[in-house]
Amino acid sequence: MRLSAVILLIVAALQAVIAPRSATAALSFQCVEPSRYRNLLPIFNDDPSAYFGYFRTTQRQLPPLESCRSLIINGVIGSGDAEALLGKIIAGQGGLAVLYLAFDGTNVVEEARMAVLVRTFYLKTKAVRGAGYAYFPDFASRWNAAVPLGRTAGSSPPPVASFSPLDEGLRHFAARTDLRLPVAKEHAFCLDGCWTVWFAGVNRTRSAAQAPAAKTPASADAATTRQRELFSRYIDSGRWPAANDSALVQSISGAPFWTAAADHMLRQSCDAELAVVQSLAGNLTQTFDAAAAKKFDPPSVEGMAPLLERLNRAGARIEQCYAVAYEEQRNASFRRQCPAHCDRPVLSERFNKMADKLLLDAGQIK
Amino acid sequence: MRRIAYVLATLAIGWFFAVNHAAALDVSCIEASRYKYLFQLFGGDTRKFIAYFNLPAGQLPRPEYCRAALLDGGLSSDEDVTKVIKIIGDNHGWLATLYLRSGGGLVRVGVGIGILARNFWLKTYAASQRRGIMDYQPDFAVPPPDKLPITDLIPDNAPTLAGWQAYRASIAKLPPIKMGGSEMFCASACTQIHAGGIDRKGISRVHRASGNAKTLLATNEGLIGTDDFLVSFYRFMDAGPDFMRMYLLTTSATTTPLPISRFARHVSDVLAQKCGADADQLARLEAQIDASVADFGSQITFYGPSINLEHLRTMAARVRMRRMAAEQCVAAINEAERLTAYAGLCQNGCDQKKLNSLIVQKRNDIQKTIR
Numbered sequence: 218m219r220l221s222a223v224i225l226l227i228v229a230a231l232q233a234v235i236a237p238r239s240a241t242a243a244l245s246f247q248c249v250e251p252s253r254y255r256n257l258l259p260i261f262n263d264d265p266s267a268y269f270g271y272f273r274t275t276q277r278q279l280p281p282l283e284s285c286r287s288l289i290i291n292g293v294i295g296s297g298d299a300e301a302l303l304g305k306i307i308a309g310q311g312g313l314a315v316l317y318l319a320f321d322g323t324n325v326v327e328e329a330r331m332a333v334l335v336r337t338f339y340l341k342t343k344a345v346r347g348a349g350y351a352y353f354p355d356f357a358s359r360w361n362a363a364v365p366l367g368r369t370a371g372s373s374p375p376p377v378a379s380f381s382p383l384d385e386g387l388r389h390f391a392a393r394t395d396l397r398l399p400v401a402k403e404h405a406f407c408l409d410g411c412w413t414v415w416f417a418g419v420n421r422t423r424s425a426a427q428a429p430a431a432k433t434p435a436s437a438d439a440a441t442t443r444q445r446e447l448f449s450r451y452i453d454s455g456r457w458p459a460a461n462d463s464a465l466v467q468s469i470s471g472a473p474f475w476t477a478a479a480d481h482m483l484r485q486s487c488d489a490e491l492a493v494v495q496s497l498a499g500n501l502t503q504t505f506d507a508a509a510a511k512k513f514d515p516p517s518v519e520g521m522a523p524l525l526e527r528l529n530r531a532g533a534r535i536e537q538c539y540a541v542a543y544e545e546q547r548n549a550s551f552r553r554q555c556p557a558h559c560d561r562p563v564l565s566e567r568f569n570k571m572a573d574k575l576l577l578d579a580g581q582i583k
Numbered sequence: 584m585r586r587i588a589y590v591l592a593t594l595a596i597g598w599f600f601a602v603n604h605a606a607a608l609d610v611s612c613i614e615a616s617r618y619k620y621l622f623q624l625f626g627g628d629t630r631k632f633i634a635y636f637n638l639p640a641g642q643l644p645r646p647e648y649c650r651a652a653l654l655d656g657g658l659s660s661d662e663d664v665t666k667v668i669k670i671i672g673d674n675h676g677w678l679a680t681l682y683l684r685s686g687g688g689l690v691r692v693g694v695g696i697g698i699l700a701r702n703f704w705l706k707t708y709a710a711s712q713r714r715g716i717m718d719y720q721p722d723f724a725v726p727p728p729d730k731l732p733i734t735d736l737i738p739d740n741a742p743t744l745a746g747w748q749a750y751r752a753s754i755a756k757l758p759p760i761k762m763g764g765s766e767m768f769c770a771s772a773c774t775q776i777h778a779g780g781i782d783r784k785g786i787s788r789v790h791r792a793s794g795n796a797k798t799l800l801a802t803n804e805g806l807i808g809t810d811d812f813l814v815s816f817y818r819f820m821d822a823g824p825d826f827m828r829m830y831l832l833t834t835s836a837t838t839t840p841l842p843i844s845r846f847a848r849h850v851s852d853v854l855a856q857k858c859g860a861d862a863d864q865l866a867r868l869e870a871q872i873d874a875s876v877a878d879f880g881s882q883i884t885f886y887g888p889s890i891n892l893e894h895l896r897t898m899a900a901r902v903r904m905r906r907m908a909a910e911q912c913v914a915a916i917n918e919a920e921r922l923t924a925y926a927g928l929c930q931n932g933c934d935q936k937k938l939n940s941l942i943v944q945k946r947n948d949i950q951k952t953i954r
Binding site for chain 2: 358360361363364365366380420422474475479480483484487491494495498501502505509512513514515518519521522525528529532535536539540543
């Protein structure tokens with residue numbers, strides 16, 4: 218082992234020990250209330266069969282209704298936070314799917330351990346970048362209703378069935394008054410080590426950026442930043458980048474929303490749905506060009522309505538297919554780690570060792 | 584006999600039902616609609632303005648004239664009708680649009696202004712707001728898309744992107760018209776004005792009239808008479824079957840928000856025939872494509888591979904270009920119609936008495952159509 222790597226590991230270990238004393242707060246892991254399964258079930262008309270049907274699961278077992286699908290993580294990262302996250306994952310019994318990240322600080326050991334947990338348990342991450350971010354389910358979204366293109370002035374169009382089977386439930390859900398995330402004002406941004414955890418998400422999105430009230434100086438030095446970058450690239454691709462890899466100069470916070478592995482998995486799982494939507498998009502182009510040739514006279518415009526409707530329906534099916542694929546992967550990941558039950562000490566040791574080893578290896582790349 | 588009873592009851596009670604006791608109506612020019620600003624859309628070139636509307640050479644509004652007025656407040660007396668006549672006269676036929684911000688008031692006043700709107704060939708827009716500020720948009724053109732499709736050209740004389748930018752810059756310092764987010768912008772008796780417009784936009788909030796006569800029997804008969812009249816009025820204005828149905832179905836204690844069809848059916852047919860496209864239908868097509876872009880873009884692309892959204896965006900832009908031409912055609916037809924109507928009704932200035940007689944006559948005509 219190289220001396221520099223040993224030093225880095227010692228520094229990291231020291232940070233882990235010292236951090237709790239110097240940090241203003243350990244991270245808080247708070248349930249996003251609307252994401253409790255009992256609050257999500259109304260989206261499925263309170264019908265477990267609709268829930269199982271949407272996720273195409275043959276196991277008729279709901280997650281515990283009091284458990285949370287999403288957590289918001291707030292504060293300054295410190296020692297023991299990865300352990301706390303593991304506790305939350307285990308408590309969720311596989312139902313925890315999304316982490317909203319609104320924390321800052323630097324503690325590479327804890328960051329790495331949390332990142333390993335996030336990737337191993339196939340969690341999605343969302344970076345909070347300012348107050349006002351609202352929760353919305355990660356498995357479906359509301360589709361705009363079809364705009365009638367017929368020439369029936371003065372009367373309502375014939376009722377159009379929703380594009381997604383969950384549209385009606387989501388419409389009611391959107392009326393909830395508690396959707397705004399409980400973000401502490403002083404930690405309303407994902408900063409520094411938060412991005413290491415965010416990058417580990419299998420599907421990682423970020424809220425629209427707001428400018429922080431005050432620019433906080435980065436809490437990590439250049440060596441730590443590089444160690445983070447290398448570690449994150451390994452977590453993402455399963456291989457170490459070359460020391461002079463041009464990708465390393467790009468900030469991980471600008472990464473694509475889903476990983477290369479997830480892209481492969483989604484394309485495999487939803488190949489049929491994607492093919493249909495591509496085909497419909499092609500048909501629409503032909504119909505559109507024909508309408509354009511007729512200068513968009515009323516009958517040709519009306520003729521586009523069925524295709525646009527079919528395209529949106531196909532889009533909603535892709536969305537569902539992606540939700541199912543992510544769900545299956547996450548459930549499988551949980552079952553792999555906790556076949557009959559979760560052995561917390563064993564899991565803790567396994568993931569800590571894995572993260573520490575990766576950090577050590579990252580430190581060796583010059 | 585029953586008909587006569589209804590008519591009497593209507594005249595005695597129905598016309599005086601205040602469904603919403605709001606402050607008096609304020610009728611004012613919308614500053615951003617003064618022609619001196621609107622000319623900026625054409626780069627300040629009034630010849631292009633004339634060409635866009637296909638007007639006879641030299642037929643121009645004075646720069647200070649207003650194209651749009653805001654009707655703000657309750658419909659509480661016949662004075663309100665007078666105020667509308669005055670602003671029409673003050674602008675010598677160049678007033679084209681009434682923006683409506685009213686919770687309602689007297690049915691008689693709403694019907695009166697609605698009849699004026701139709702006969703002066705005015706547009707009626709239920710006011711809407713964006714971030715607490717009333718949203719005013721010139722009524723006769725749509726802006727080009729931000730990215731022009733290479734396949735289409737901007738119609739001759741239509742305002743260009745530069746023109747829209749110049750217009751927006753010219754009105755940037757005007758005081759904004761503030762609006763609360765929870766206001767009912769056009770409700771109750773205001774919907775009669777909205778229905779009277781020849782080009783209608785925005786949401787109307789309808790409900791049955793209410794009132795209180797000496798006895799419940801008289802109240803009931805009076806209100807049924809009002810119902811009969813208003814259903815006929817809405818039919819006459821071609822507000823659409825949903826409008827009439829929801830008017831009858833909605834209790835006076837609440838309101839039902841309804842989009843109103845942009846044009847009366849026969850007007851829509853003629854415009855589509857003359858312009859070779861239905862401007863309103865094209866607007867809906869563009870909205871549908873935009874919605875698809877938004878749905879695919881904001882939802883699927885967060886989770887995994889999607890379709891080529893750029894292609895859909897280009898489609899929306901091409902529809903917009905066609906809309907620009909269609910709206911220009913509609914604008915020219917409406918402009919000619921409105922100026923002709925004004926010349927017929929206010930040849931030597933707007934005569935209050937003559938116009939009040941017109942309202943009574945049209946009201947009686949509608950009364951005769953009660954089924």
